[in-house]
Amino acid sequence: MELSDAILMRRTxxxxxxxxxxxxxxxxxxxxxxxxPIAGANxxxxxxxxxxxxxxxxxxxxxxxxxxxxxxxxxxxxxxxPTVIFFSAHGISKDxxxxxxxxxxxxxxxxxxxxxxLGSTYIWGCLRKLRKHPELIARxxxxxxxxxxxxxxxxxxxxxxxxxxxxxxxSVNRI
Ligand SMILES: Cc1cc2nc3c(=O)[nH]c(=O)nc-3n(C[C@H](O)[C@H](O)[C@H](O)COP(=O)(O)O)c2cc1C
Numbered sequence: 001m002e003l004s005d006a007i008l009m010r011r012t013x014x015x016x017x018x019x020x021x022x023x024x025x026x027x028x029x030x031x032x033x034x035x036x037p038i039a040g041a042n043x044x045x046x047x048x049x050x051x052x053x054x055x056x057x058x059x060x061x062x063x064x065x066x067x068x069x070x071x072x073x074x075x076x077x078x079x080x081x082p083t084v085i086f087f088s089a090h091g092i093s094k095d096x097x098x099x100x101x102x103x104x105x106x107x108x109x110x111x112x113x114x115x116x117x118l119g120s121t122y123i124w125g126c127l128r129k130l131r132k133h134p135e136l137i138a139r140x141x142x143x144x145x146x147x148x149x150x151x152x153x154x155x156x157x158x159x160x161x162x163x164x165x166x167x168x169x170x171s172v173n174r175i
């Protein structure tokens with residue numbers, strides 16, 4: 001797929017099939033993250049934890065239930081995705097550059113997933129809840145001193161991705 005097509009086809013998937021992605025596809029996604037820009041090439045600041053274990057994912061789902069805007073019911077914040085990759089960092093600096101590093105890695109994953117016709121979701125809101133459960137975080141086996149900042153869910157979307165028309169979503173001034 002051309003990059004310009006992947007950019008227009010990417011969208012946030014909020015409903016996944018339960019079937020797992022192949023290990024080959026997972027490796028492609030991880031390579032995309034490894035190749036992302038990281039400030040000062042300080043790669044050690046960031047860590048990825050791939051969760052595909054059904055029991056652990058279900059326990060995480062139970063804890064990370066969320067309401068979408070305008071919805072009454074709590075629902076699985078990972079939308080049934082069979083793979084969730086958690087991003088953690090070693091401490092948060094004053095300028096929060098760790099979030100930017102992780103944002104770059106996640107965007108690479110979102111585009112690489114789209115290229116494979118996989119759905120993907122940037123996960124943020126529910127992690128607030130997860131942080132209140134140290135026993136669950138311990139099961140993620142993070143390196144010492146790392147804390148979870150973001151995650152990305154991936155899997156087969158229940159509806160195929162379709163190419164969107166470009167739209168001007170962000171205000172721009174040109175000087
Ligand atoms: C930093 C960040 C955090 C996000 N957190 C969530 C989230 O927790 N749950 C979710 O369903 N979508 C989340 N999203 C996805 C956005 O809601 C989504 O990108 C936006 O609605 C635009 O839709 P699109 O991705 O389909 O273009 C997040 C996106 C970003 C960039």
